[in-house]
Amino acid sequence: MGLKDDLDRYREVGEQRRQDLEEFIQYGDLGESRRDEVRIPIKIIDLPEFAYDQREMGGVGQGQDGTPEPGDPVGEPEPGDGDEEGDPGEEGGDHEYYEMDPEEFAEELDEQLGLDLDPKGKKVIEEVEGDFTDITRTGPTGTLDFERLFKEGLKRKLAMDFDRDYVRAALQIDGWGPARVFEWARSDENLPVSRVWIENAYDEIPADDRTVYESLDEMEANVERTDTAQRIRREGVDQVPFRREDERYRYPEVVEERERNVVVVNIRDVSGSMRQKKRELVERTFTPLDWYLQGKYDNAEFVYIAHDADAWEVEREDFFGIRSGGGTRISSAYELALERLDEEYPWADWNRYVFAAGDSENSSNDTEKNVIPLMERIDANLHAYVETQPSGNAINATHAEEVENHFGDDDNVAVAYVTRPADVTEGIYEILSTEESDDYE
Incomplete structure (x- = not known):
């Protein structure tokens, strides 16, 4: 058996023993993965090994040289001796990781959620492929x-x-x-x-x-x-x-091929009301979406925008951890998104996804007067808003509801409600199944 066979066997065992994909998204440690590499824990199983029989190592009743004789007391039992069952351990088991690229992750998620999103090619390019396959009557000798x-x-x-x-x-x-x-x-x-x-x-x-x-x-x-x-x-x-x-x-065959470019704009509310549980739900929803779209498209780029009352662009490494004490004006993020998209990602050449998340709290009338008009102005394959409210809706948490009521069954707008980790995959399905039914070409 060669190295390739060993590797294939390793991946086969890894697929069998790795954490369930849905369970991983809902409860797993997403931080062990990168944007271009998904690392899913594999539980390590201890292999059987030989142990010496304690009865053959000397002890009570052996006789000479100061060792106890039959009937002599032998002292208090050591901790752990006896037949009592121990308390359950609190230490977690060791893990290795099953590594998959975003393309494999997208295939697995399609299968698990019953999706089959067909990525759309926007930019038409000419490409020379392979050997000289076409024939003409004239040409260089x-x-x-x-x-x-x-x-x-x-x-x-x-x-x-x-x-x-x-x-x-x-x-x-x-x-x-x-x-x-x-x-x-x-x-x-x-x-x-x-x-x-x-x-x-x-x-x-x-x-x-x-x-x-x-x-x-x-x-x-x-x-x-x-x-x-x-x-x-x-x-x-x-x-x-x-x-x-x-x-x-x-002469070489010249083919027209649609280049599948995608830009994903991730928007997150970082205001004072966005506490740890809410931030975690945003991360659990956005991270798999990033992996999924990167696996579906040839060329994927990402823009991360954080906002409270103002908006600013951040790196991915900082996106999920930022927290401010300011108020909330969601439209500030869409204004920045519109500027970035029009400058660097024209709609004629790029597939565009705009995902926003927060606890649905927004400044008075900002959703109706500013956010919704901006969403209508920004051309995109899909707009999505994810509401994260672990304790249920707050009185002034109306943004998601206003967006949902305005756009209704619009094919390129999705609203998902995530109140706990168990809701994450359902929220992802809500978003991706909306885009899947889109008739845009």
């Missing part, structure tokens, strides 16, 4: 398809071939001349011989040899006829007739 030229010439030679010795023998039949032999060859034998060739061959035969055979039957009885295949095996091919009309030149 270096691209001449000689193999094709030879085959065409060989086919022509085979089509024009006939047993010349056999036809010459017919010219030696008494009373037959070129006209009679030509008629016999073309009509009776279906041989591709020309009248000129027959006349030239007749001229080359001495006059005394033109009456060798008294009849066709005598000639056929004395002359062995060979077919084309037999002659080629015996004599080979001495000449192949090439013609300019058979020349073909190879």
